[in-house]
Amino acid sequence: MHVDHVAFGWDDLDTVRAALDAVGLPFDEGGTHADGTTHMALTGLPDGSYLEYIAPTPGTNPEAAGFWPAALAARAGPAAWCVRVDDVVAETKRAIDAGFAVEGPLHGGRDRPDGRRVEWDQTFERVDAPDRWLFPFPLVDRTPRSWRVSETDGVTPLSGVDTVVLGVADVDDAAALLDRRYRIPAPVLAETDAVAGDVTDVPGAPIALTAAGDARLARVGERPAAxxxxxxxxxxxxxxxxxxxxxxWGARRAAWFDRDLFRGRVGVIE
Incomplete structure (x- = not known):
């Protein structure tokens, strides 16, 4: 499982840009998605993964956004995550074989600020389930990947997306579902005070699980929390x-980017 990117959803992109500037995390402008309802910026990391900061385009009601409208309207922060694959059709079949309802492969795209059109194919899984955004969506590029993302200047000493923390209703149930789809190892409790409640790491996978609070579950459901x-x-x-x-954070150390918008949502781990 190779994380392609994590989407950070908010209702206003200027607010996110200001917070990024405040903590010193550089970013590039990414442009507007093909349906015109969302636009984005991104921080490209050395291993090829990236953080996407996505919000409704000006004048668009967040609840009408083409991507993750509930998360954008609720200022969820982490809203979804994506894995990079070589064959999106084969990956879609694996999801179907695991018993998951799918939507896709679907053609996606966005227009960069320089006018270049970026295109890809993606599949969304468990589309009939309330926990659908717990699962990453597989993606493969149609256009050169370097058109979609390149390393942002000044991101050292960061390396890439290390851990996606999934906020779930029940850790054991979520682990069983992820195992059904990805054959993950059993999660291991990680001693940390970084977040409220217990956190379990998945050895050898870029995943941790934590029981999300009732308020977050009511607002945005099960999905990435950090x-x-x-x-x-x-x-x-x-x-x-x-x-x-x-x-x-277990045997490692972690710290959050120190602004309310990011604290507890986006951090760094050694």
Whole structure:
């Protein structure tokens, strides 16, 4: 499982840009999606993964947005995640074989600020289930991947998306579903004070699970709740960016980008 990107959803992109500037996390403008209802910016990371910051285009009601309208309207922060695959048709078949209802493959695209059209194919899984955004959507590029994302200047010492923290109603149930689809190892409790409640890591996979609070579940359902970017040097990352004090995350250390919009939602892990 290779994380392609994590979508961070908000109702106004200017607010997200201002928070990124405040913590020193660089980003590139990404343009407008093909249906015209959402636009985005992104932070491209050295391993090819990226954070996408997505919001309704000006004048669009968030609840009418083409991507994750409930999450955008609710200022959910992490809203969805995507895995990079070589063959989206084969990956779609694997989801069907696991008993999941699917939508796709679907043709997607966006227009970059320089006018270049970026295109891809993607499939959404468990489309008949309330926990559908718990699962990543597989994606493959039609146009060169470098058109969709390239490393953003100044992102060192970050390496890539390390861990997607999934906020779920029941950790055991979610782990069983993920195992059915991806054959994941059994989650292991990770001692941390970074988030409220217990967190379990999935060894060898870029996933952690945590029981989301009732308020978040009522607002946005089961979906990514946080994302941690990897670094080999947390001290250097704290020099480069505004981060909270580090806390233990199992045998590692983690810190959040230190603004209300990101704290508890986007961080760094060593």
């Amino acid at each position: 994302v941690l970017l990897g670094t080999d040097d947390l001290a250097a990352a704290r020099t480069a960016y505004e981060l909270t004090d580090p806390v233990a």
